[in-house]
Amino acid sequence: MSNVAPEAVVALAIALALLLRWMFRSRPPRVVAAEPAGWRERIDTLVPQAALVPDERKDRYRNAVGRFLREKRFVGCNGLEVTDDMRIAVAGLACLLLLRDGARLFPMVRAVLLYPDRFYVRHEEPDEFGLVSDEPVEQLGESWEGDRVILSWADVQAALDGDEVNVVLHEFAHQLDDENPETEGAPAMRDYARWSEIMDREFKRLQRHRRPPVLDPYGAESPGEFFGVVTEAFFQRGPALARHHAELYALLRDYYGVETAHRALWPEHAGDDR
Numbered sequence: 001m002s003n004v005a006p007e008a009v010v011a012l013a014i015a016l017a018l019l020l021r022w023m024f025r026s027r028p029p030r031v032v033a034a035e036p037a038g039w040r041e042r043i044d045t046l047v048p049q050a051a052l053v054p055d056e057r058k059d060r061y062r063n064a065v066g067r068f069l070r071e072k073r074f075v076g077c078n079g080l081e082v083t084d085d086m087r088i089a090v091a092g093l094a095c096l097l098l099l100r101d102g103a104r105l106f107p108m109v110r111a112v113l114l115y116p117d118r119f120y121v122r123h124e125e126p127d128e129f130g131l132v133s134d135e136p137v138e139q140l141g142e143s144w145e146g147d148r149v150i151l152s153w154a155d156v157q158a159a160l161d162g163d164e165v166n167v168v169l170h171e172f173a174h175q176l177d178d179e180n181p182e183t184e185g186a187p188a189m190r191d192y193a194r195w196s197e198i199m200d201r202e203f204k205r206l207q208r209h210r211r212p213p214v215l216d217p218y219g220a221e222s223p224g225e226f227f228g229v230v231t232e233a234f235f236q237r238g239p240a241l242a243r244h245h246a247e248l249y250a251l252l253r254d255y256y257g258v259e260t261a262h263r264a265l266w267p268e269h270a271g272d273d274r
């Protein structure tokens with residue numbers, strides 16, 4: 001027979017319940033991703049474009065990459081096993097867009113979905129003629145407003161090897177664009193007048209060109225795609241962009257806070273800086 005008062009048992013039970021509630025409430029958010037060991041040493045080898053980051057912005061760049069690796073969840077799709085190198089490569093490319101003062105770490109992106117190769121999607125949205133097609137469309141990347149970026153790893157790899165298309169920069173440029181919902185094709189910035197003047201002119205120029213020398217003709221689809229395409233050219237073909245589109249180059253240099261015209265990153269682009 002216990003001589004403990006029933007009031008004491010009740011008090012103990014309440015205290016225990018409060019303690020459990022406090023423990024569950026104060027638990028830190030689940031870590032969905034972690035920094036792969038040694039990523040700082042590996043990033044320059046994995047991401048040739050990291051060589052463009054000027055010395056005075058290297059700390060900022062690495063801080064952003066580290067946070068990206070800790071905070072953004074990676075999901076392998078269609079059987080792809082996401083490796084540390086894949087995560088470092090995607091984070092290393094995406095964070096090239098965050099070298100400017102006041103850049104935020106893609107606040108809307110919670111997850112990066114990686115497919116082994118191009119993937120097929122059906123979109124329910126009507127096209128420009130109001131028609132909804134149920135034909136699957138081949139995609140190398142997608143940026144969803146508000147939560148995810150989807151990428152074909154084969155195309156990420158091609159971008160690391162010097163391809164003119166850089167799906168990571170393209171899709172994350174869409175994220176910058178979406179952070180500023182008032183305008184399509186313009187991220188948030190101070191000097192919007194200069195931006196729209198140069199971007200409009202260059203967009204129309206691309207629409208008239210049948211065979212543009214540097215910019216992917218896909219950029220003529222819309223101001224949003226144009227921003228994605230010029231961002232790719234800025235980092236993948238900096239010397240050529242500066243030569244053929246000097247004002248556009250200077251605009252992007254001032255926005256992204258990095259020079260890309262001084263060197264070709266891949267031997268096959270060496271003629272670009274002539």
Ligand SMILES: [Zn+2]
Binds near residue numbers: 224225
């Ligand atoms: Zn796009």
